[in-house]
Amino acid sequence: MWGMGAVGWLVSVAVALGVLVAAALVARRIARTGARAHARAQEELAEMGRALVELDDAVDALDRELALSGALYRGQQPASLRRARLAAHHTRDDAFAAYRRAADPARTPAERRAEARATRARVAGAIANAGSARAENDAWVARHAPAADQLRVARERIDAAAATMGDPRALRAELARIADESEWEGAAAADEESLGALADAERAYTAAELADPEALRAHLIEVETSLERAGRAARLLEETHRLVENAYLAIEDEQRAAASAIRAAAGTQKTVTGERAPRVSEAIRVASVALDSAMRAADRRPVTANERIARLRARLDDALADLRTEQQQMRAARSALPGTLSAARSALARSEAYVRGAEIDARVALDQARRHLALARQSANAIEALTAARAAVSDAQTAASLARDRARRR
Template identity: 45%
Template sequence: MAELSTAIVGWLVPALVVFGVTAIAVAVLVWAVRRARRSPRARAAAEQTRAKAGATLVRLDDEVGELDLEVALSGALYGGDAPSSLRRARLTAQHVRDDAFEDYRAISDPAVAPAEVRRVSARIDKRAGEALATVAAARREHGAWVTAHVSAAGQIDATRRRLAELRASMGDPAALVAELSSRFAEEEWHTASRSAHAALSQVAVAERHLDAAAARAADASLSALPDLAAAERALRQAEADARNLEETHRLVLQAAQAAPGEIAAARAALRQASVTREHLAAPEAERLGGELRAIEQELTGIETDAARRPTRTVDAIARLRSRLDLALGDARTAQQRLRSARTALPGTLAAARGALAQTEASVSRAHAGADARSRLLSAQRELAQARQAEDPVAALDAARRAMRDAEDARALADYAHLSPGH
């Protein structure tokens, strides 16, 4: 029996040693592989793949914007007779773009493994490239139809009509800017002034190109298409600048009307918070009291210049309301949270709309990259969700997320605009 036990031990110990060494080797190999996959070199390679996918995605986003205008133009000029390929391509490109931006933002988190970044980036690049090919094919089909059915003179006349309509709808941009400058600080209207100047400048550019296109169309040996295309681009930019002017003008006037009510609502929220503080334990009450005094001091400072800086006032109050909610934490009842959300929501929605309008202009002006655009799309979705939500607390949370995403997008766009070589 003793001999059997000795034999078993003599066999078992070497086996355990072999298995143990093998297990350790496997563990070390797995660790080494994982470390290599997350090494700085692997992460740098993954970032290059993500940047390539982002560049393709930016091209697709630009194409979607162009298609939106072209589809509207086609419907206006040709009464729906043109091929439907542009509309189908636009829907496809929009769907692919939106899904791709969701994926792109997900892999922008540094915690995502490089292998996953490479896999998702490759998928984004492939799908966006296919959508771009679909758009290019639709454009060729549409261009061939226009060439066969519409003369250069007809296109010139149609573009002149659109230019006249734009002039009529714009009215006097200088008058809108003058109205704002007479009542508000420069920071409130400088965006409107820049949009007004840009719109008028692009209208003049469009007119020059249309005149040149008309002269070329009269000569059979010359092509009017280059000047016609340049006129169309200038006209589209003028339309975008005119919309920015009108939106800025509207937001400033709405903020001026809303600011007194927002200040009153903020003071009421502070009074309610003081009542809540009375029911807290001494340490919590002292902490909350200090924060309430700081918030009230900031609110008083904001109020002194509210009439001259209404959009800044509405934005600052929205941030103070968020700070107040954070300070109160779980000290309020559900009914108090609901009441506070209802009073904070209008101003926060206005602040989010203002932040989004400024961000859209920054992203467009800077020709921002995929990171800024993904944040912008997220802000747009959050703002839409805030408007649709029936629960005021959920709507307020979504509006605040929209503000944060818009601010992030604008910071990224401004950085890109200031970067060397931009």
């Protein structure tokens, strides 16, 4: 028989072992979820972000190479280039989604690190594959494409770009005539940017004419890079002009739809009792004031007016969300969807003007905005489409804000 002293000793040992096990478990949990674990996860995320920016830029380089090679081969680009571009696009799009998962604070640091590491490995493979495909294409061109053919194609592309652009200064002047600069500030310098890039393409072409055969390809890539910049600036100007004109055409319909939504909300308010009644009344009052404010701005700021109407309708929907029948919600969503889609398109266009060349957080937000806008366009359910369109507006505004903030800090 064990004596009482021995039993007490065993109990003490068991308690001590239990304390040690508990302490070890706590220490392990701290190691996996503590500050240092979070810091390591952030380091992995930052590395993944840098790799993803490199891949995003590599995709642009592949697009340029394909455009140049397509012209040189009369539309028959090398299969290796097409495959590399397709793979790079898929990997980049998947990596943007993976970045959002790896940045999710609700996941454990270990999960975030594992996601970031695995994605970074796939991104590195896509970058290497893109580089190999470009090098293979450069070598083929050097062996099989005479310099005269390459120069002829470059000349044709410069001339075609100039003809397509038309007179960007005239388009900017038209924007200044019909709307305040705040409506098109992202494209304010696009006319000079497009013309300057076209002049850069001409200078690169002149250098290519004088270059040794070994340096010819580099100059022609510079031509293509400049033409891409010129085209991007010209498209931004044209898209901005189109958005402003469409906003003018849509503003009266959006005003009527918003006024109808406010009247419908006032009808719903009559059925509300208790503590909710004052809140619903205030939401209707705020919506009415916001609509009046939007319409006062509409003459010179139609895009802003439409965006304000989209926001006031979103706030009104939130205030009435659990007071409407499903049929009423669907009817309200169908009414709000066209204006919100327009607001999403304008927010995305403005965001793209700021985000090019930005860091990873802005690029990820822009990618999310594009995904939400695509979902809004494809969905057959008006409520789901409206939710996605509103998310696209928010994501695009976040992307532009991040890009502007980083640019100011540089």
